[in-house]
Amino acid sequence: MFHSTNPATGERFATHPELxxxxxxxxxAKAATAFDQWRRTPIAHRVTLLRAVADRYDANRESLARMATDEMGKTLKSAxxxxxxxxAAFRHYADHGPAMLEPQRTELTGGGTAExxxxxxxxxxxxxxxxxxxxxxxxxxxxxxLAGNVALLKxxxxxxxxxxxxxxxxxxxxAPEGLFQNLAIKSSAIADLIADDRIVAVTLTGSEGAxxxxxxxxxxxxxKVVLExxxxxxxxxxxxxxxDAAVKAAVTGxxxxxxxxxxxxxxMIVHADIYDAFLDRYAAAMRAVxxxxxxxxxxxxxxxxxxxxxxxxxxQLAEAKRQGATLLFGGEKPDLPGAYLTAGILTDVPLDSPLMAEEIFGPIAMVFRAADIDDAIRIANAIPFGLGSAVWTQDEAEQDRFVRDIAAGMTAINQMLASSPEAPxxxxxRSGHGRELGPFGLHEFMNLKTVFRP
Known part of the structure; x- marks a missing residue:
C-alpha cells in the first residue's frame, strides 16, 4: 500500500494499493498488445492524441497542480x-515531431542510396x-x-x-488501452520487470545509487537505458x-x-574580485526567502x-560543519507544522570534503571563492557529477572557455539553467548518460534502421 502525505501538514490523505x-x-500483456497496434498507427493519428492529451492537461490544470502540491509540497504557482x-511539451512533439521522424537519404559512392x-x-x-x-x-x-512505442510508468x-x-x-x-499505464509497484519489483522480454528499454531519473x-x-x-x-x-x-541579475538568478535557482x-x-563559484559584493547581496536575498x-x-x-x-x-548540514564548513545562516526548522526548512548558505566547504561528492536536495547554497577563471573551472569540475552549469560573464572569450572546459551536459550563459521541450x-x-527532449530524446528508444536501395 502506498500513502499520500501532505508534507505541509503531515496529514495522510490518501492510500493507493500496490499491484x-x-x-x-x-x-x-496489455502493453505488448497495445504496441503491436500502436506501432502501425499513422503518425498523424499519434499527433492527434498528443494534442488531445495537452487539451486534457489544460482543462484539468487546477486539479492536477493541486495534487502535486498536496503530495510533495511544491508551491501551487510552480505546480x-x-x-x-x-x-506545451505534448504540443511541441505534435507540431515538430513528425519532421524529426522523416527518413534521411544519402547517395552512396558505389551507387544507390542508404536511407x-x-x-x-x-x-x-x-x-x-x-x-x-x-x-x-x-x-x-x-x-x-509519438515514436509509436508504449509507456509503463513506475x-x-x-x-x-x-x-x-x-x-x-x-x-x-x-489513448488505446495499454498505451500508457501506471505501475503502482515497489522498487524491489524493478529488476524482474527489466528482465521481462516485453520491456525493450528503460529510462530513469533518480539517485546515483538507483x-x-x-x-x-x-x-x-x-x-538500452537512459539515466539522469x-x-x-x-x-x-x-x-x-x-x-544584480546573477544574484536574483542564484536565489531562484x-x-x-x-x-x-x-x-x-x-x-556558487564567485571570482575573488567580486566575492564579497556578491555574498553580501546573496545573503540578504536568501535571508528574505x-x-x-x-x-x-x-x-x-x-x-x-x-x-x-x-x-x-x-x-548533511551537520556533517558539513564537522568537515569544516561554515553555516552562515539557515537550515533551521521554522515554527510551522510541516517538513519546512529555511534557506541557508554554506561557506568554507573544503574542496576535498565528502560533501562535494553529494547533492544537497534542499534550499542550502554553497559559496566558493575562485582566484581566476582557471580556478573557477577547477572548482566546478572537481566533483563526480556533470549535469548542468551556469556562467555569468559578458566576456565572450570567457564564455567560450566555459563552454569548452566545464564538464557538464548543459551550460547556460547569463541565465538560469532550465529544461525546454525543444532542447536535449x-x-x-556520474550524472548519467543519454538524452531526453528535443529530437535526441525522441530517437533514444527507436530503431535507427538503414535501408539500402539501388
Missing amino acids: TADELEQKL LAEVDKCA VTWLPQGPVLAIMPWNFPYWQAVRFLAPTI HASIVQGVAALMEEMALEAG GVAVAEQAGRNLK LGGSDPFIVMPSADL RIQNSGQSCICAKR KAGDPTDPASDMGPLSSFEQRDTVLE FGGIK
Missing part, C-alpha cells in the same frame, strides 16, 4: 507552471522521481507516444496520486557579470522547488517533500 503479481502481468509546461528510418521498438519502462512529478514523466511520455511512491491522474488524462484523451542498480540490470539483459542522475551544478560569476531540483544552482503554505501566493517556497528528506538535509537534456560523468 499484485497477477495485476502486473495483466498490464504487461500550475509545471502542468502548463507539460501541455535512415526511425522505427518504434516496444514497451519502455520509466522510473521517475517525485520532485517534478508531471514534468519528469512527460519528458519521456510525449516522445514515446513513479515515486509518494506521488501515486499524480501517477494515477496522468494515466487518467491519457485515457480521457482517447542509476547504478538499473544500469546493471539493463546491462545484464542487453537493454542529478548533480551539483556550478553557478559561476565573473567580474564582468551583471551582479537555489530555492525553486524548495531546492529539490537536479539542475538547481547548488555551488519566505517558506510557508505552498498554496499561499506570498510563499517563496513550500516544505521539502517529506520529513525524511528534511532530515537528510539536516544530516542530460549529463555526463
Whole structure:
C-alpha cells in the first residue's frame, strides 16, 4: 500500500494499493498488445492524441497542480507552471515531431542510396522521481507516444496520486488501452520487470545509487537505458557579470522547488574580485526567502517533500560543519507544522570534503571563492557529477572557455539553467548518460534502421 502525505501538514490523505503479481502481468500483456497496434498507427493519428492529451492537461490544470502540491509540497504557482509546461511539451512533439521522424537519404559512392528510418521498438519502462512529478514523466511520455512505442510508468511512491491522474488524462484523451499505464509497484519489483522480454528499454531519473542498480540490470539483459542522475551544478560569476541579475538568478535557482531540483544552482563559484559584493547581496536575498503554505501566493517556497528528506538535509548540514564548513545562516526548522526548512548558505566547504561528492536536495547554497577563471573551472569540475552549469560573464572569450572546459551536459550563459521541450537534456560523468527532449530524446528508444536501395 502506498500513502499520500501532505508534507505541509503531515496529514495522510490518501492510500493507493500496490499491484499484485497477477495485476502486473495483466498490464504487461496489455502493453505488448497495445504496441503491436500502436506501432502501425499513422503518425498523424499519434499527433492527434498528443494534442488531445495537452487539451486534457489544460482543462484539468487546477486539479492536477493541486495534487502535486498536496503530495510533495511544491508551491501551487510552480505546480500550475509545471502542468502548463507539460501541455506545451505534448504540443511541441505534435507540431515538430513528425519532421524529426522523416527518413534521411544519402547517395552512396558505389551507387544507390542508404536511407535512415526511425522505427518504434516496444514497451519502455520509466522510473521517475517525485520532485517534478508531471514534468519528469512527460519528458519521456510525449516522445514515446509519438515514436509509436508504449509507456509503463513506475513513479515515486509518494506521488501515486499524480501517477494515477496522468494515466487518467491519457485515457480521457482517447489513448488505446495499454498505451500508457501506471505501475503502482515497489522498487524491489524493478529488476524482474527489466528482465521481462516485453520491456525493450528503460529510462530513469533518480539517485546515483538507483542509476547504478538499473544500469546493471539493463546491462545484464542487453537493454538500452537512459539515466539522469542529478548533480551539483556550478553557478559561476565573473567580474564582468551583471551582479544584480546573477544574484536574483542564484536565489531562484537555489530555492525553486524548495531546492529539490537536479539542475538547481547548488555551488556558487564567485571570482575573488567580486566575492564579497556578491555574498553580501546573496545573503540578504536568501535571508528574505519566505517558506510557508505552498498554496499561499506570498510563499517563496513550500516544505521539502517529506520529513525524511528534511532530515537528510539536516544530516548533511551537520556533517558539513564537522568537515569544516561554515553555516552562515539557515537550515533551521521554522515554527510551522510541516517538513519546512529555511534557506541557508554554506561557506568554507573544503574542496576535498565528502560533501562535494553529494547533492544537497534542499534550499542550502554553497559559496566558493575562485582566484581566476582557471580556478573557477577547477572548482566546478572537481566533483563526480556533470549535469548542468551556469556562467555569468559578458566576456565572450570567457564564455567560450566555459563552454569548452566545464564538464557538464548543459551550460547556460547569463541565465538560469532550465529544461525546454525543444532542447536535449542530460549529463555526463556520474550524472548519467543519454538524452531526453528535443529530437535526441525522441530517437533514444527507436530503431535507427538503414535501408539500402539501388
